Amino acid sequence: MKVEGKNYRTIWLNENDNAIVSVIDQRFLPHQFVIENLTSVNKTCVAIADMHIRGAGLIGASAGYGMYLATLEAKNKKNVDEYLKQSAIKLKATRPTAVNLEYAVNRQLQALSKVKSIDEKIFVAKQTALLIAYEDADYCRRIGEHGVSIIEQISKNKKGDLVNILTHCNAGWLAFVDYGSATAPIYEAQKRGIKVHVYVDETRPRNQGASLTAWELLQQGIPHTVIADNTGGHLMQHGMVDMVITGSDRVTRSGDAANKIGTYLKALAAKDNNIPFYVALPSSTFDWKIKDGRKDIEIEKRNPDEVKYMQGLCDGELKTILVTPLNSPAVNYGFDVTPARLITGLITERGICKANEKDILKLFPEQKQ
Ligand code: MRU
Secondary structure, three states, X not given: OEEOOEXXXXXXXXXXXXXXXEEEOHHHOOOOOOEEEEOOHHHXXXXXXXXXXXXXXXXXXXXXXXXXXXXXXXXXXXXXXXXXXXXXXXXXXXXXXXXXXXXXXXXXXXXXXXOOOHHHHHHHHHHHHHHHHHHHHHHHHHHHHHHHHHHHHHHHHOOOOOEEEEEXXXXXXXXXXXXXXXXXXXXXXXXXXXXXXXXXXXXXXXXXXXXXXXXXHHHHOOOEEEEOHHHHHHHHHOOOOOEEEEOOOEEEOOOOEEEEOOHHHHHHHHHHOOOOEEEEOOHHHEEOOOOOHHHHXXXXXXXXXXXXXXXXXXXXXXXXXXXXXXXXXXXXXXXXXXXXXXXXXEEEOOEEEOOOHHHHHHHOHHHOO
């Protein structure tokens, strides 16, 4: 996607030095555009855990590249396989909720187990990392092609009037390698000349909506309005939202979807107001091993300081301010689970389906048990 008119992906291999993986450091957006070079597994782990890079798809792609960096490091180790195994454990431990992380690391381990010499391992890990990243972008592009049909239909029903879409957090291209999941249908609608407008939930505590989604949409010229997290229900009651699209960090085989904290409340409000609520995801976000999202999905608990403090621009400088009494305790759950019964449909790279096991498996028959 475009930044100041120039095309970028969120992660790429440095053309001149293939031992460097470059990423956009999202901690500084929307005020500063900073590129970070990841040169080791440890740096990759810190970047994921401290959210220099974030979002399910991008976390997965970064972990794929992290395993490639691990093979470069393993060249100087006595026990290559043990080093790769430990690197995989470290990467998987960085963040628990997005299943794309586990998916990418396991895919690398499986590919690596098929070759013996370290030079072959380096080659295979590089190819696999590139493939994971390529697929992530391509699947999001296809999500856009499928999802746009829903927006098109709403636009037709409204006789070409503006389609208002509400989204939560950032499931845009910054959360993936390109296009985004929730945003891909919106970008495709813009390409097809459909009039769209996006309500962007600010998404406390880290403000991924206000800082990242708003920035993305601005760069792509999509009309949008940032709203405080508690505003969505009011807008829905007054006919100002035509549909909701969110991303997801882990979806069970029965269609329950974990996403950024607050998503569940938006789904409840949408149900109450008869507004379609869609979840967009690439297949790497399905966790085929589990059924009951509320019981089986681990919800990340992050540092309470993310709730107590906020970052923003002040007199031209990035500053952090305290918004609670210093001694008030806070708690910081990163995600919640929206039960399948509140979800109108899942938009995947293979098409749109209802959020239930039978319909999901029609799109992904190879996952039948
Ligand atoms: O904590 P984050 O920013 O990594 O959260 C992940 C998300 O971006 C959202 O939950 C998003 O909607 C999921 S889609 C990548």
